Amino acid sequence: MLTLVTYPPAFGQPSGSPFCVKALYLLNLSGLPWQRKDTGDPRNWPKGKLPALWVDDEIIGDSDNIRMWLEEHGATFDDGLSDLDRATSRAFIRMAEEHMYFHIVLDRWGNKFVWPIVRDTYFAEIPSLLRSFITRGLRKMLLRGMDAQGLGRLTAGERLDRIEPDLQAITNRLWQGPFLFGAKPTAADASIAAMLGAMAATPGGTALSRRVKEDEILVTYVNRVATALG
Numbered sequence: 001m002l003t004l005v006t007y008p009p010a011f012g013q014p015s016g017s018p019f020c021v022k023a024l025y026l027l028n029l030s031g032l033p034w035q036r037k038d039t040g041d042p043r044n045w046p047k048g049k050l051p052a053l054w055v056d057d058e059i060i061g062d063s064d065n066i067r068m069w070l071e072e073h074g075a076t077f078d079d080g081l082s083d084l085d086r087a088t089s090r091a092f093i094r095m096a097e098e099h100m101y102f103h104i105v106l107d108r109w110g111n112k113f114v115w116p117i118v119r120d121t122y123f124a125e126i127p128s129l130l131r132s133f134i135t136r137g138l139r140k141m142l143l144r145g146m147d148a149q150g151l152g153r154l155t156a157g158e159r160l161d162r163i164e165p166d167l168q169a170i171t172n173r174l175w176q177g178p179f180l181f182g183a184k185p186t187a188a189d190a191s192i193a194a195m196l197g198a199m200a201a202t203p204g205g206t207a208l209s210r211r212v213k214e215d216e217i218l219v220t221y222v223n224r225v226a227t228a229l230g
C-alpha cells in the first residue's frame with residue numbers, strides 16, 4: 001500500500017501545505033490505492049520537507065518525484081495532451097510551485113496579523129507557552145530566505161501586482177474549458193488548484209486571499225478540482 005505522508009488539514013483545505021494537496025490530488029488521479037499519514041514534523045523526511053510517499057522500504061520525497069514515481073508505475077496524468085500542451089503544462093506547474101507558492105508563504109509567515117493564527121495552527125502540538133519562542137527562529141529564517149529570493153522585499157501591493165498576470169494566465173485557459181487543458185483534470189490542475197485553494201484559504205483576509213476568493217472563475221475552478229480529485 002502507498003502511504004502519503006502529509007501535513008494535517010488546515011484552514012478548510014485537505015492539508016496546510018499546497019504541495020501535500022497537490023500530491024494527494026495526483027494520487028487520486030493515478031487511480032492507485034493509497035492511504036494517508038499525517039504529521040506536523042517534517043524533520044525526519046527527505047530534505048526535511050513534506051509531502052513524502054512511503055512505499056515498502058522506499059521513501060520518495062518531493063511532489064515532483066512522487067509524480068515521476070507514479071508515472072514510472074503506470075499512472076498517466078496528461079493523457080491526450082499534445083507536445084505543445086505538455087510544454088505549457090510544465091510551465092504552469094513551475095509558475096504555481098516556484099512563484100505562486102512563495103506568495104502564500106509571505107501571506108502566511110510574513111503578515112504580522114496572519115502569522116499568530118498560522119503559528120497556532122501549524123504548531124498546535126507545541127505547548128502554547130513555548131510556541132511563540134520556539135517558532136520565532138524558524139520564522140526569521142524563512143523570511144530571510146524570502147528576502148534573499150526577492151519577493152520578500154515587495155510591499156503587499158507590489159506583490160499583488162506581480163501575481164496578477166499569473167492569475168490572468170490561469171483565467172485565460174479556464175475560458176477554454178472546465179480544467180486547464182480541457183474537459184478532464186491533468187497534472188497541472190493538481191498544482192495550480194492546490195496553490196489557488198491555499199491562497200483563498202489563508203486566514204485573516206489578506207489582499208491575495210480576497211483577490212482569489214472574490215474571483216468567481218477561480219473559486220469555481222478550485223471547487224471543481226477538489227470535487228474531481230479530492
Ligand SMILES: N[C@@H](CCC(=O)N[C@@H](CS)C(=O)NCC(=O)O)C(=O)O
Binds near residue numbers: 049050061
Ligand atoms: N518542492 C517540494 C516542496 C515541498 C515544501 O516546500 N514543503 C514545505 C511545506 S509547503 C515543507 O515541508 N517545509 C518544511 C521546512 O521547510 O522546514 C515539493 O514539491 O514537494
